[in-house]
Amino acid sequence: MSKVAIIGAGRVAVNLAPALCGSGAQIVEVWSKSRASAEALAGRLGCRSSWGEVDRVTCDADIYVIAVRDDVLPDVVRRLHVGREQALMVHTAGSLPLSLFVEAGHERAGVFYPMQTFSKERQVDFSRVHFFIEASIPDDEAALQDLAFRLTGDAAFVHKSTAALRRRLHLAAVFACNFLNHCCTLSADILDEDGLPFSVMLPLVDETVAKLHELTPREAQTGPAVRRDANVTGLQKAMLAARPDLQEIYSMLTKSIQRYDKL
Amino acid sequence: MSKVAIIGAGRVAVNLAPALCGSGAQIVEVWSKSRASAEALAGRLGCRSSWGEVDRVTCDADIYVIAVRDDVLPDVVRRLHVGREQALMVHTAGSLPLSLFVEAGHERAGVFYPMQTFSKERQVDFSRVHFFIEASIPDDEAALQDLAFRLTGDAAFVHKSTAALRRRLHLAAVFACNFLNHCCTLSADILDEDGLPFSVMLPLVDETVAKLHELTPREAQTGPAVRRDANVTGLQKAMLAARPDLQEIYSMLTKSIQRYDKL
Numbered sequence: 360m361s362k363v364a365i366i367g368a369g370r371v372a373v374n375l376a377p378a379l380c381g382s383g384a385q386i387v388e389v390w391s392k393s394r395a396s397a398e399a400l401a402g403r404l405g406c407r408s409s410w411g412e413v414d415r416v417t418c419d420a421d422i423y424v425i426a427v428r429d430d431v432l433p434d435v436v437r438r439l440h441v442g443r444e445q446a447l448m449v450h451t452a453g454s455l456p457l458s459l460f461v462e463a464g465h466e467r468a469g470v471f472y473p474m475q476t477f478s479k480e481r482q483v484d485f486s487r488v489h490f491f492i493e494a495s496i497p498d499d500e501a502a503l504q505d506l507a508f509r510l511t512g513d514a515a516f517v518h519k520s521t522a523a524l525r526r527r528l529h530l531a532a533v534f535a536c537n538f539l540n541h542c543c544t545l546s547a548d549i550l551d552e553d554g555l556p557f558s559v560m561l562p563l564v565d566e567t568v569a570k571l572h573e574l575t576p577r578e579a580q581t582g583p584a585v586r587r588d589a590n591v592t593g594l595q596k597a598m599l600a601a602r603p604d605l606q607e608i609y610s611m612l613t614k615s616i617q618r619y620d621k622l
Numbered sequence: 623m624s625k626v627a628i629i630g631a632g633r634v635a636v637n638l639a640p641a642l643c644g645s646g647a648q649i650v651e652v653w654s655k656s657r658a659s660a661e662a663l664a665g666r667l668g669c670r671s672s673w674g675e676v677d678r679v680t681c682d683a684d685i686y687v688i689a690v691r692d693d694v695l696p697d698v699v700r701r702l703h704v705g706r707e708q709a710l711m712v713h714t715a716g717s718l719p720l721s722l723f724v725e726a727g728h729e730r731a732g733v734f735y736p737m738q739t740f741s742k743e744r745q746v747d748f749s750r751v752h753f754f755i756e757a758s759i760p761d762d763e764a765a766l767q768d769l770a771f772r773l774t775g776d777a778a779f780v781h782k783s784t785a786a787l788r789r790r791l792h793l794a795a796v797f798a799c800n801f802l803n804h805c806c807t808l809s810a811d812i813l814d815e816d817g818l819p820f821s822v823m824l825p826l827v828d829e830t831v832a833k834l835h836e837l838t839p840r841e842a843q844t845g846p847a848v849r850r851d852a853n854v855t856g857l858q859k860a861m862l863a864a865r866p867d868l869q870e871i872y873s874m875l876t877k878s879i880q881r882y883d884k885l
Contacts, residue, residue, distance in 0.1 A: 390767050424834060428851070429853060429854055452856045453848070454853075474822075474826055475826055481836060482881040489826075527861070529858070530862075533845055535806055535826055536826050537844065537845035539827065540833075540839055541839070543834060544840050546797035546884055551788060553790055557657060560737075562738065562792065566798070567803055569744075570744055570746075570803075572824060573743060575820060576804070576807040576809075578741075578743075579803055580803055581739045582799065583796065588692050595666075604881065609876055613809070615871060618868045619804075619811075
């Protein structure tokens with residue numbers, strides 16, 4: 360069985376590493392810049408830890424799953440090369456190319472992109488995570504598909520990808536996750552002026568998303584914008600006069616809803 | 623027991639009327655502009671129907687629950703006055719004032735605002751709908767609170783409101799429902815270019831919303847904007863070059879996420 364090293368102990372790693380462990384993968388070491396984070400995650404997994412400079416990580420793993428910030432990933436990949444030339448190097452990022460491994464001299468490289476939002480406070484259920492897989496060598500692609508299949512238990516969630524497709528998926532995910540979540544941040548901010556907690560909106564948010572399991576988002580749309588109720592949209596825009604940032608977002612999204620409704 | 627007439631057979635009425643019926647309210651008649659819609663809903667409820675001009679509706683009800691488009695509501699309210707001066711007139715809208723009943727001569731007026739998104743294709747579970755209640759007379763306010771309590775079965779979902787509070791709730795709901803849903807429309811549009819169905823995003827959307835039951839939206843935020851990953855946000859913005867409408871929304875929401883993260 361392949362020996363896996365986890366590089367990183369952030370949001371992705373603390374969700375992915377225990378799931379890999381639970382699916383039967385042999386995790387031999389966790390590395391993190393921070394000793395406390397490395398030891399905490401390694402403790403959960405019952406494996407070794409290392410910290411500080413990334414080249415202190417074991418040379419003994421077959422697969423290095425690198426789940427670090429996009430902006431430090433190229434440097435981490437470069438520093439991992441010497442002594443680990445035979446290993447499969449894999450990253451989990453949505454928008455970084457496979458080629459950054461090649462540029463660092465790695466021959467066996469892959470992408471293992473779980474299209475999900477990860478927080479430290481919550482353990483993700485990997486049986487419902489779509490994985491998008493790339494690899495420079497067919498055997499490694501098969502190995503990564505197998506790893507993803509063991510996590511999801513469902514071949515329909517394991518996809519062969521390309522860098523271009525993964526970038527577009529990541530962009531679509533930013534709209535469906537980060538921007539969707541931000542609409543709730545803005546809603547919470549409006550409620551906060553009346554001292555109301557965002558929890559009052561949860562039944563509405565839950566129903567809005569439940570509908571998306573039965574209707575397309577365009578079919579599911581309701582509200583003053585799509586019914587072209589200019590009285591209400593005008594009133595609501597005026598209510599945001601003291602918040603030009605929210606007013607601008609309100610106008611733009613209202614116009615966009617109406618544009619899509621016409622298509 | 624109060625006799626209830628339902629004015630309208632649109633999204634709100636086809637959800638609310640059967641729920642009222644199921645909670646023990648006595649619905650005597652459904653009116654709709656369209657005969658087919660009136661008869662269809664009345665058939666489900668086992669009550670009379672009327673259609674065409676709204677003043678053809680029965681004069682025999684104690685409560686008229688008016689669930690029509692905001693833009694026709696003032697006219698409907700005016701036409702319902704003669705012969706129904708003693709009845710309680712109630713609307714279900716988020717942003718229209720109670721005063722429009724007074725202007726039409728009605729003394730007994732109320733608002734029965736269910737803060738939820740309604741579609742004809744899906745029956746809403748009213749046990750998780752927050753109701754915001756107003757009335758011109760305290761006895762009617764109590765009667766409407768009782769009606770809402772019978773629908774939800776939980777006093778924590780029944781709220782006394784004011785027009786100002788209800789307007790702000792409606793505005794917050796537009797962000798948390800309509801704008802949130804529109805982010806999914808935009809995501810679906812991006813996926814569509816690769817021939818992918820939006821269902822591939824549902825595990826991500828579900829997890830994003832599940833997190834909101836445990837974290838505030840600001841705590842729950844992830845992605846390139848909040849981690850100030852200028853490489854990815856720059857790349858994603860460039861990917862939308864052929865779609866200036868999406869690019870503008872992308873830039874604006876990215877900036878807004880970063881602004882809230884600094885607060």
